[in-house]
Amino acid sequence: MKKPAKPGPPGKIKIMTAFSLLMETKDFQSITTAEIAGNAGVTEGLIYKYFTDKKDLLHQVLHQHFAAFQAGIETGIQEKQTCIGKLEAIILASLDSYARNRVLARILLLEVRNSLSYYESGAYAMVKTYARTILDIIREGMETGELRPDMDPFLLQKVILGAIEHTCLKQVIFDKKMDVAAAAGGIVDIIFNGVKHHGCH
Amino acid sequence: MKKPAKPGPPGKIKIMTAFSLLMETKDFQSITTAEIAGNAGVTEGLIYKYFTDKKDLLHQVLHQHFAAFQAGIETGIQEKQTCIGKLEAIILASLDSYARNRVLARILLLEVRNSLSYYESGAYAMVKTYARTILDIIREGMETGELRPDMDPFLLQKVILGAIEHTCLKQVIFDKKMDVAAAAGGIVDIIFNGVKHHGCH
DNA sequence: AACCAAAGGTGAGTAAAACTTACTTACAAA
């Protein structure tokens, strides 16, 4: 588990912002350390003063972006009273964050998951906390009777996370725009009300 | 768009199987061309006779695995009459395939998505067909009245795909086992019936 | 003010791995 990446010395900041900028147009693999250093206005060697790895740099940049992401989520659900309201808020806020911050989305959904070291990084720890928040809300909802008590909360958590991520995927990969509000509303409707058509009302 | 990878000459087959075997224990990045060639019993140069890239090799191996995957799906839904039944079958078969074939799952869910070339590969074309199958079933269900007509079929498609993928993710990454039948049943229940608790029945 | 340790930063160098290229061998058709 790496350290949470404090703001740090100017060189480190320059490296991280340069890398983050490059990630807007290129994928991780095709960004070279020389390119990063060049754009940051530092030498290649400095990268390895602050980051153990090229991947560590990726993880720390993700950590930074995700911190803002999670802050946005938490303020979004504070005012909501019902569990369903909270989950709606999380889904909307998540989609919105991914849509607004393509770099965050690209790193998180496409770039980090393949390497084992990510799962030992501080960034992943934050993601786990985020996922845990959703799980806790679900459990609470099942206890209060807002949500059906006869289901696996883990599974609902996965369905929600999967729905959020897969909804963004195409937009992230092909750089398209998306109607965040409509998507969020649709997902909420599908998951909460179900898609089976029946006369019951 | 690369060619669909015919069986091909012995050297090509040896390379693909050696690589596929290596993918069971290591991630793409840490597998070297020397290692592949060594395990295949050929020279490194031969890889580049049949594959433009190391990534092209990855894509062609994925293509091969996915062909079997899709064949399994199609036979699984043939007998089903209702759209819901078909979707259930697809969800179950998908989870089952991923659980049975870790290499397929790892490549598809973790390794290929970061590179642009994947989206021009034959493997991705197959994935699109698979996704399209789901979409078609949804549309049919909305027309026949099995599924609610007041929703975005694309969104339901994404929710289903996301649910399937995210359910497998942890198991694939950390090599855990999962109760496929239970997971499939749970997902189906959540998506079709919804998770909101209400007295209506 | 003088000092010094530590942090910030440099630049040349290394090793490894992906990819190239010029070449050889098998082999079927004309």
Place this chain on the structure above:
DNA sequence: TTTGTAAGTAAGTTTTACTCACCTTTGGTT
């Protein structure tokens, strides 16, 4: 037999992530 093509080899080359020994600046202590 000749010939043309596909299969395969072996020895490079280049790129790129990473290292290491060395400067430079800074700030706290005596």
